Amino acid sequence: GGEGAEGFLAMEGALTARDRVGIQDFVLLDETTDAAFLSNLTKRFSKDLIYTYIGTLLVSVNPYKELDIYNNKQMDLYMGVNFFELPPHIYALADNAYHTMLTEFNNHFILISGESGAGKTEASKKILQYYAVSCPSTTLLNTVRDKMLMSNPVLEAFGNAKTLKNDNSSRFGKYMDIQFDSQGDAVGGHILNYLLEKSRVVHQNHGERNFHIFYQLVEGGEEGLLHQLGLERDCQHYDYLTQGECAIVSSINDRNDWKTVKNALQIINIDEININHLFGTVASVLHLGNVRFDSDSKGRAQLNENNAELRWLLGVDAHSLQEGLTYRKIEAKKDQVLSPFTIDHAIYVRDALAKAIYGQTFTWLVNRINESMENKDLSRKNVIGLLDIYGFEVFYVNSFEQFCINYCNEKLQQLFIQLTLKAEQEEYEAEDIEWEPVQFFNNKIICDLVEEKHRGIISILDEECLRPGDATDLTFLERLEERMSNHPHFVTHKLADKMTRKTLERGDFRLLHYAGEVTYCVVGFLDKNNDLLYKNIKDLICQSKNAIISESFSTMDSDSMRRPETVATQFKSSLLKLTDILMAKDAWYIRCLKPNESKQPGHFDEALVRHQVKYLGLMEHLRVRRAGFAYRRKYEVFLKRYKPLCPATWPHWRGLPADGVEVLVQHLGYLPDEYKMGRTKIFIRHPRTLYATEDAFEKCKHDLATRLQAKYKGYKFLFISATKIETCWRGVQARKERDRRAWAVKVIKKFIKGYMTRGQAKNTDNSEYLAFVRQNYLNRLKGNLPKTVLDKTTWQTPPAVLAETSEILRKLHYRLMVRKYVRGITPQKKAQFQMKLLTSSIFKGKKESYPQSVQIHSHQCTVFFLLVQYGVPVIKYDRNGFKPRPRQLVLTQRAAHVIEEANIKQTVPYTSLKGISVSNLTDGIVVFHIACEVPKQKGALIMQCDTLFEFLTKLSIIANKQNAIQVVHGSIQFEIQAGKESAVDFSSGQEPTVYKAKNGHLMVVRRVPL
Ligand SMILES: Nc1ncnc2c1ncn2[C@@H]1O[C@H](COP(=O)(O)OP(=O)(O)OP(=O)(O)O)[C@@H](O)[C@H]1O
Ligand SMILES: [Mg+2]
Secondary structure: OHHHHHHHHHHHHHHOOOOOOOOOEHHHOOOOOHHHHHHHHHHHHHOOOOEEEEOOEEEEEOOOOOOOOOOHHHHHHHOOOOOOOOOOOHHHHHHHHHHHHHHHOOOEEEEEEEOOOOOHHHHHHHHHHHHHHHOOOOHHHHHHHHHHHHHHHHHHHHHEEOOOOOOOEEOOEEEEEEEEOOOOOEEEEEEEEEOOOOHHHHOOOOOOOOEHHHHHHHHHOOHHHHHHHOOOOOHHHOHHHHOOOOOOOOOOOHHHHHHHHHHHHHHOOOOHHHHHHHHHHHHHHHHHHOOOEEEOOOOOEEEOOOOHHHHHHHOOOHHHHHHHHHEEEEEEOOEEEEEEOOHHHHHHHHHHHHHHHHHHHHHHHHHHHHHHHOOOOOOOOEEEEEEEOOOOOOOOOEOHHHHHHHHHHHHHHHHHHHHHHHHHHHHHHHOOOOOOOOOOOOOHHHHHHHHOOOOOHHHHHHHHHHOOOOOOHHHHHHHHHHHHOOOOOEEEOOOOOHHHHOOOOOOEEEEEEOOEEEEEEOOOHHHHHHOOOOHHHHHHHHOOOOHHHHHHHHHOOOOOOOOOOOHHHHHHHHHHHHHHHHHOOEEEEEEEEOOOOOOOOOOOOHHHHHHHHHHOOHHHHHHHHHHOOOEEEEHHHHHHHHHHHOOOOOOOOOOOHHHHHHHHHHHHOOOHHHEEEOOOEEEEOOHHHHHHHHHHHHHHHHHHHHHHHHHOOOHHHHHHHHHHHHHHHHHHHHHHHHHHHHHHHHHHHHHHHHHHOOOOOOOOOOHHHHHHHHHHHHHHHHHOOOOOOOOOOOOOOOOHHHHHHHHHHHHHHHHHHHHHHHHHOOHHHHHHHHHHHHHHHHHOOOOOOHHHHHHHOOOOOOOOOOOOOEEEEEEEEOOOOOOEEEEEEEEOOOEEEEEEOOEEEEEEEHHHEEEEEEEOOOOOEEEEEEOOOOOOOOOOEEEEEOOHHHHHHHHHHHOOOHHHEEEEOOOEEEEEEOOEEEEEEEEEEOOOEEEEOOOOOEEEEEEOOO
């Protein structure tokens, strides 16, 4: 029914080039006039449609109210979707820049411009948030991301202030690189800052405030901290906070902001000590502002208080402070002359110091933020740079700051034109379409007027600043008049014609910027450009106990011989550097417009907007974009949309998309001059051609729907869903990818948490990690088990949690291997091993020859008789003459027998064997000590046996005599017969011999290798 049709149209409406509210892309305007432009903008603004494209440029109008278009659902919607498939949005631009970067693997920047309060900073934050949410990111990177997000509140606290135009006005220019790795993860960031408006520290216009941080500290600072810094909780107490007479503003909650800033400082890794120093510098500026002077009888300035807090915070003594603030030290040859200040001069010096301290602190802070966001990994990154820089400014009175800011905008405009033309030209080239030159206003002449070496305004200003003698702002103006008199973009009171002269003061000069005329008042130019601190006060401040201050000032151009670069020159070179940075990247633009001066939602001041449209160069851009062909689309996209208009392409075109498009536009009657076929895109010269096509499409769609509806109820919905699915497909893909990554992030997060808590008992954080570790370890173990029992080194080192398990497993495994091994050995071998074991228990570590014996002895195999348990050849030594006799010693169940050729010569029953002695050395001597009361026995039995260990082991098994065996160090004493003793002595020599020594002992000489 009706509702379905409505939904159908609404849904399609979002896809059409012509939105139902005005048009979504200015490129498709019928005429490129200011009026048409503004009318479209107004129309859309009235329906809260604040975004409109000019091609890929995004125009944004500050709604001055919260719109529900920045939620996660919206972010999802724009992810991975073609630029022109959805209504214009800042997310679409952010997403397209991101995807282009990923697919083309190149660098990009997004230039956000617009006047104060137009929404630049908000736009840059929305982009950052979009990347934070939509880019894949791992836990480790989350910290980088947090730091990037958190750098904002810190920099805003120190660099933003309430002005008449904006309650949160950025008083510095900012360029921030977001670095992405090849996966598209945001892995690091870097900030460049430009020209902080330091004069605000000491002076604020009525209705304006100093930088937020001062109020945050005073209003939100903890009691203890304030006490420590010697501050009172009252902004009215501080001269630097009260000039604008609006310390408290309803739109600003300093106390909450204080908490945010403190938290952010921690996230960006600024430690406790530095945080204290940081607030110390902020407090010292406040104290400095309250320093007063009296004059003595000669009109010389003197400190009228002792300024204890200030001295304490700066860490300088009273005398030095007094001298630094009230005298200038002039070094003339070898002498030093102290030149006293008047009160005014002293105040000037005091303010200069306050500005310098604050400015240096700001730089210090940016450096710290950069350190914390730095990505130290050297692999290739691509970046998206965000440039949030002051827009063109025109006040009632314009000073040095406006001169710098407007020069900056002039440069950016130049870059913008160059890049836009370049991009256009490149696209034509890439598509093989002839380039048709575009007329545009080249603002190089104005840039040169300002920046040209030796001839530009900045050079002349520097010359005046450096010139000895009494150069003043007015002499600077005279120089300008001399040198610029014929320049078409420069005019002063003196140079002007009668009419113009009426609009100029004598101290003014006027520049004709690309965006319009601006009249600058020269007062203060020299001074602000010099930005000088006298050397003696700089030296003083270098002594500061506050590390931030002393560090910053001692690294400041300390070479006293050379003058530091002037402010304008520094600014100029930083802008040139910025231009280089930007030129190397692909450009995306956001142009912010401010609908009214009163920060009101829903109010569109056409005159105000027209002015901005002009100086933002929007019409210029539009003209360039439309100069050749207003509209261009990929063949696939064009065909997909318009194929129902031609029977040959509907419902399917089987050939190449380009051919399909050719057939289609022929069918539609496009004239040859109206379009061109590029390599991948169709180019349509006039929007009206496209409109005709679009109208035909609307009609056709409607007819189709009606026809289908008549035929099949519900088919229409199929049609709708089919279209919807096609459109959303890429979005779905992108979301899927993100979800997949989100899932991965979750797993990795869990993994890391598990890793960190792996040492703890099993809990919810680490259980999955531990399971993973377990499985991983077991798998590893499985593939790397020791293969033999002897292998004691192959065993995977377990993770701490598995140490116990691993030990159990190791034991089990060895037992298993042992069991297998044992089962595989023969009974003989087994007996042998058992013997070995016994031998070792008797001799290991006691007898010298044991280790060799272990090695040689396993191959021996002994024959067993039924009765005879064991037999071994021995040499028996007679007791008296120690004559050697070869014998067999045979062990039976009860006794040892000495046998000579089958005759038993002697039997020693085990019961009478009271001891067995061997030496600790390498010899085969064994002495049986036999109880002499037994009549038949004749004293000790002395033998030598080559397989001593085996023999004794057998003996100890059979006779159960292991305890009887003694390993003797030195001589072995024995009884030859009752009461008569003798001994075996041991010595060493080259040849082993055994003989009866003179002392009647048996001497055994072992061979000891030399
Ligand atoms: N998209 C938006 N939605 C809602 N409010 C907005 C939006 N953009 C800007 N604003 C409002 O406008 C105010 C000023 O915006 P913002 O601070 O971004 O301006 P700016 O262009 O950075 O100005 P300046 O040059 O002074 O720094 C914001 O504080 C906010 O209240
Ligand atoms: Mg801003």
